Amino acid sequence: MDTIITVATSLFWFVVVISVLVFVHEGGHFLAARACGVRVTEFFLGMPCRINLHRVSRRIGTKFGVTPLLIGGYAMICGMEPFDDELGPQALALIHERGRVSVDDLARELDVDEERALSLCVSLLGWGSVAPYYDPEKGEKPDGRFYATTYESMPRDAAGLTVYDGRRFDRANATDQGEPWVPAMGADAFFKSERSRTYVGKGFWKRAFMLVAGIAVNIVVGFLLMMSVFSVIGYDVSYDVNQIGGVTQGSVADELGIEAGDRITSIAGVETDTWTDILTQIDAVEGTGSFEITYERDGSAHAAETSLDEGEPFGISILQERIRLNPLDSARVTAATIGATAQAIARLLVPSHTMEVLSTSSSVVGIAVMSGQAAAAGASTFLNFAAALSFSLGFMNLLPIPPLDGGKLLIEIIQAVIRRPVSMKVQNALSYVGVGLLMLLFVYMLRQDVLRFFF
Secondary structure (H helix, E strand, O other), rough: HHHHHHHHHHHHHHHHHHHHHHHHHHHHHHHHHHHHOOEEEEEOOOOOOOOOOOOOOOOOEEEEEEEOOOOOEEEEHHHHHHHOOOHHHHHHHHHHHOOEEEHHHHHHOOOOOOOHHHHHHHHHHOOOOEEEEEOOHOOOOOOOOOOEEEEEEEEOOOOOOHHHHHHHOHHHHHOOOOOOOOOOOHHHHHHHHHOOOOOOOOHHHHHHHHHHHHHHHHHHHHHHHHHHHHHHHEEEEEEOOOOOEEEEOHHHHHOOOOOOOOOEEOOEEEOOHHHHHHHHHHHHHOOEEEEEEEEOOEEEEEEEEEEOOOOOOOOOOEOEEEEOHHHHHHHHHHHHHHHHHHHHHHHOOHHHHHHHHHHOOOHHHHHHHHHHHHHHHHHHHHHHHHHHHHHHHHHOOOOOOOOHHHHHHHHHHHHHHOOOOOHHHHHHHHHHHHHHHHHHHHHHHHHHHHHHHHH
């Protein structure tokens, strides 16, 4: 039963810390996208799931909610996937001019197969440019399992803006969803205008900003958490001195009459001057039978006979003091921790140090175990652990490995240098290699954690 409770507690705190930190990371992407004028259709705590609780923002149209899969979060930023079909402008204009068009009708109008017509609709849906219509006569439901077979126009104002465009959207004079709307600027200009409100429609610097925003927020949140521990909550400092910090009730030390503040002067005839000496000698006398222990209290000497079985705790704790740093010193310590974390993760890219870094790293199993241990140790330890994990999450995402943010940023840099898009074939190949590499790292660290914590 104790094992079950320990596992459940570790899983609970793991879910709490990972969900919050990933949600915060995605929140950075969300805020950066909105600051750059990019549409965001969904922002959820938890991984995508058909079962969820949500509310649609009346101001920006984003669906905010929570799912049962509380391992992270996600933000659906429009235009993250490339869309280079030359029929895009025609499909977008046709859907709005008709108000509502089925995929098979769109295929006939554009003289393409239904698969390509559906791909066009799905891409425009990913831009927040059209809305799905689930036909009840066909038994269609918005359950996320299948794409709709019919798509309709978004509510539009005279300038062609939608609710996803925020305050600029003229809601009072806009059309209704599914109502015909003819773009006054022409199909190509309309498509270009829609593209400008997506990730792919922004320039290099704005795209780079959106990619690193999640990482930056993780660093900032970790910084604030660690600062709060050092300057507000405080942390305990242990002293290697010959003075008892505390005695466990009912323990061997308690039965001998030892109290907090006493000094143990000798154990089995061996003098003890420091806390390290005390622990060393206690280990030495375990399982050896009866021995004498002497201690002092307020200048008076006391002696007692006792014995310790192998592995039996003596029941004393080290002297500790709670320390709080001033904000400047706290910031310096936190900055040093950030630098050390960044340096350690950067060493992963140096072949001669990769295995050394991996040997001290942990998978989800290790993080779960450490989450439970940190929570049991108190608020200071848990928040410090969360801060360190936030730093690691941020810097790990900066590694130049697709599909991590750093890998996407690397592709953006390459495209900026060569002044043309990297083909989807190359991007997909890099993503497959990156996912494979990440899976290998996961399996290696998972095996390492299982051996470390369970065997």
